[in-house]
Amino acid sequence: MACKITIVPFHTLALCVSVLAVMVMLLHMQGVEAQQQPLVKGLSWKYYESSCPKLESIIRKQMEKVIKKDVGLAAALLRVHFHDCFVQGCDGSLLLDGSSSGPVDSEKTAIPNLSLRGFDVIEDLRKRVHKQCGAGSVSCSDITAIVARDTIVLTGGPEYSVPLGRRDGLSFATRNATLANLPSPFVPTDTLLTNLAAKNFDATEVVALSGAHTIGVVHCSSFGQRLYPTQDTTMDQTFAKTLKGVCPTANTNATTFLDLRSENVFDNKFYVDLMNKQGVMTSDQDLYTDKRTRDIVTSFAVNQTLFFEKFVDVMVKMGQMQVLTGTQGEIRNTCSKRNSDNLVISNVVEGHDTESF
Ligand code: HEM
Ligand SMILES: *[C@@H]1O[C@H](CO)[C@@H](O)[C@H](O)[C@H]1NC(C)=O
Ligand SMILES: *[C@@H]1O[C@H](CO)[C@@H](O)[C@H](O)[C@H]1NC(C)=O
C-alpha cells in the first residue's frame, strides 16, 4: 500500500501509519532481534545463565507490577539508563548517593532540572535479585539495562536481548561532566549531530535514540523558550496554544507529554508528531527541519518495524558505552553506595508482596 506523506492532514497520515503498524505487527510478533553486532569484550548475551538464571524473569515480573501501578515510571526508568550510559559509561554511577544525576532528595548535588526518578525501583529489584542469586551476583548497572529494555517491551515496544556483564563504577561524575555529556534539548540538529558523533552515533542513530521520546513527560523549562518571548515558527499553532495553557510562563513547574498521539505507548507516533510540527523540544522538532535527518524521521513515521530495528540496535550499542567489565569496578551490594562505604548487606525486599521466586 502506498502512503503518500507530502502535507496530508495528520489524521490521514495517522490512519495510514496505523494501518501499516498493524500489518507490521502481524508480521513481527516474535520481536526484533538486534543484528549481531559485536559485543564489547567482557559482555555476553548469557552472562548470568548459570549464576542467576532467573534474573530476567524476576525483573520482568516485578516491572509488570511497577508499570501497571504507575506507567510514568516506564519513561523515567528508560531515561535513567540513558543518563547512566552517556555520563561516564553504563556503570550505575548515577545511582550513587551524591551523583549530580542522582535522586534529588538524597544529596544536594543533584541537578534539579534533570528530574530523574525511579531509583527506588532499581534498588528494590536489586534486593529481589540478590535475595535469589546472592549478594555480589548481579550488578546495578546490568539491572538498570534490563529494566530499560523491560520499560520498552511493557509499553508496547520491541523485545530484544541485552548484553550483560557490566560492573558498577566506584565514583560518580562531577556536575560539570554530567552537564557536558548530556545532550541539550535547546540545540538544533546540527549541534546534536556533532555532539553525538563525538560519542560515535550517526544521524540514523540520533534520530532513533530520540524516538525514546515516544513515552514520558517534559517540563515547561525544557521547551518554554519555544513559546516565549516569541513562538517558534516550526511549532503548529494549535499545539502551541495548548502548550501555552500548560505553561503560562516559560518556567512554570508543569509537564506535558512528549508524544501527544500516544503518550504512554512505545510506538513510532513520535515521528508522526514531528512531521506535524508537534514535537515538544527543539532538539526533537528540528530533526524534521534539518535536511540530514528529515527523511530518516519520515522513514520511521511510515515504518514502525524499521524504527524498532534501528532502536534496538542503538539501545544495544548505547548500553555498551564505556562499560566496566571483568575485575574493573565492583558489584554493589546497595545501588546507592559503594561497597567500601556500605558494610551492611541488605536483602530485605520492601513492600508487602514478598512472595518467593
Ligand atoms: C538525543 C538527545 C536527547 C535529548 C536532548 C534529551 C532530552 C530530554 C529532556 C530535556 C527531557 C525532559 C526533561 C524534563 O523536562 O523533565 C527528556 C525526557 C526523556 N528522555 Fe530524553 N533526551 C535525549 C535522548 C534520550 C534517549 C537516548 C533516551 C532513552 C533511550 C531518552 C529518554 C527519555 C525519556 C523516556 C524521557 C521522559 C522521562 C520521564 O517521563 O520521566 N532521551 N529528554
Ligand atoms: C540545568 O541547570 C543547570 C544549572 O543548575 C544549567 O547549567 C543547565 O543548563 C540546565 N540544563 C537544562 C537542560 O535546562
Ligand atoms: C564547572 O564549570 C563551570 C562553568 O563552566 C566552571 O566555572 C567551573 O570552574 C567548573 N568546575 C570544575 C570543577 O571544573
Ligand SMILES: *[C@@H]1O[C@H](CO)[C@@H](O)[C@H](O)[C@H]1NC(C)=O
Ligand atoms: C514542581 O512540582 C512538583 C509536584 O507538584 C514538586 O514536587 C516539585 O518540588 C516542584 N519543583 C519545583 C522546582 O518547584
Ligand SMILES: *[C@@H]1O[C@H](CO)[C@@H](O)[C@H](O)[C@H]1NC(C)=O
Ligand atoms: C519496513 O522496514 C522493514 C525493516 O527494515 C522492511 O523489511 C520492510 O520492507 C519495510 N516495510 C515497508 C512497507 O516499506
